[in-house]
Amino acid sequence: MDDEPSAPAESIRFDRVELRRWHMNDLDALDRATTESLDTLLPWMVWAAGHNRQATADFLARTHDDWETGEAFGYAITSGGAVIGSCGLHRRIGAGGLEIGYWIHPRWTGQGLVTMAAAALAGQGFRLPGVDRVEIHHDAANTASGAVPFRLGFTEVERFHVPGGPAAPGEVGIDVVWRMTVDQWHAAQPVSRPTRAAGQA
Numbered sequence: 001m002d003d004e005p006s007a008p009a010e011s012i013r014f015d016r017v018e019l020r021r022w023h024m025n026d027l028d029a030l031d032r033a034t035t036e037s038l039d040t041l042l043p044w045m046v047w048a049a050g051h052n053r054q055a056t057a058d059f060l061a062r063t064h065d066d067w068e069t070g071e072a073f074g075y076a077i078t079s080g081g082a083v084i085g086s087c088g089l090h091r092r093i094g095a096g097g098l099e100i101g102y103w104i105h106p107r108w109t110g111q112g113l114v115t116m117a118a119a120a121l122a123g124q125g126f127r128l129p130g131v132d133r134v135e136i137h138h139d140a141a142n143t144a145s146g147a148v149p150f151r152l153g154f155t156e157v158e159r160f161h162v163p164g165g166p167a168a169p170g171e172v173g174i175d176v177v178w179r180m181t182v183d184q185w186h187a188a189q190p191v192s193r194p195t196r197a198a199g200q201a
Contacts, residue, residue, distance in 0.1 A: 005127060005128065006070070006128070006129070007067070007070065007073065007128070008073050008089065008121075008124035008125065008127065008128065009124060012075070012120045012121075012124060013120075014116045014117070014119055014120035014123075015116045016079060016111075016112075016113065016116060017077055017078065017079055017113050017116045017117050017120070018078050018079070019075035019076065019077060019078070019087065019117055019120055019121070020075060020076050020078060021067065021073070021074070021075060021076075022060055022063045022064070022074050022075065022076055022086075023060070023064075024057075024060050024061070024064070026060060026076060026083065027053070027056060027057055027060060029076075029082075029083040030056050030059075030060065030076070030083060030086070031053050031056040032083075033083050033084065033085065033086075033105050034048075034051055034056060035051070036105060036106075036107075037085075037103065037104075037105050037106055038051060039106070040103075040106045040109075041103060042168070042169065042170075043142075043168060043169055043170025043171075044138075044139065044142050044145070044168050044170050044171065045103065045168060046167045046168050048168075049168075063088075070091070071090070071091050072088055072089065072090045072091065072092075073088055073089045073124075074086065074087075074088040075087050075088055075117075075121075077102070077104060077113065077114075077117050079108065079113065084104055084105045084107075084108045084113070085102065085103050085104035085105055085108065085113075085114070085117070086102065086103055087100065087101060087102035087103075087114075087117045087118070087121060088100070088101055088102075088121070089121050089124070089125050089134075093135055093137075095130070096130055096131060096132040096133060097131070097132070097133045097134070097135060098125040098128075098131055098133075098134050098135070099134075099135050099136070099137060100118050100121050100122065100125075100134060100135070100136050102114050102117060102118060102145075102148070104117075109144070112151075114148055115147075115148050115151050115152060118136065118148050118149070118152060119152055121134075122134045122152070122180060122185060123185075126182050126185050126186075131182065132181060132182050133179055133180065133181050133182065134179070134180050134185075135154075135177055135178060135179045135180075136148065136149040136154060136177075136178045137175055137176065137177050137178075138175070138176055139166070139168075139170070139171040139172060139173070139174065139175065139176070140159065140172055140174040140175075140176050141170055141171055141172045141174075142170065142171070146176060146178070149178035149180075150178070152180070153180065153184070153188055154178035154179060154180045155178065155179055155180070155184075156176060156177070156178050157177050157178070157179045158175075158176075158177040159174055159175065159176050159177070160174070160175055160177075161173055161174055161175075162174070162175050
């Protein structure tokens with residue numbers, strides 16, 4: 001369709017979270033949030049073991065480039081203006097698909113905020129041309145991560161042993177794949193859909 005956007009909104013509000021596109025001036029806030037979250041990130045995120053300020057700057061630069069090429073759309077998860085985590089849509093599961101990734105500061109867990117962020121991303125993803133499915137992947141041992149797609153009505157479609165075994169210390173090397181199709185998303189008719197923030201077209 002001619003009115004389909006080529007990229008998601010740069011700022012999205014959903015319930016108690018606001019997602020906004022990462023920018024280089026987020027370096028201090030992201031570096032601080034990541035450093036304070038390392039105890040919960042290290043078991044699951046391979047990149048966390050190499051975290052430092054330069055790695056954070058490199059991430060922000062890469063996120064900018066990926067957005068411009070359409071390979072990925074990375075967002076800060078914020079609440080009350082504070083950066084409390086990171087999430088994004090990634091074109092790494094084949095044509096027609098987007099994968100959602102996320103993490104949140106441990107101080108903000110247990111409030112449903114990641115679920116809100118993932119719902120916002122799914123809604124935006126299905127607005128993009130050619131997208132017929134959105135997936136969430138996680139290690140089988142990471143039950144907290146798996147609770148997000150379950151709550152949103154995703155369907156578990158596959159479990160497989162990762163070639164080479166676990167990559168992070170908390171993992172068991174079994175990848176769990178959850179999927180939501182565009183037809184399932186629209187049929188669910190969520191009460192609250194992600195919207196562009198004020199000032200967005």
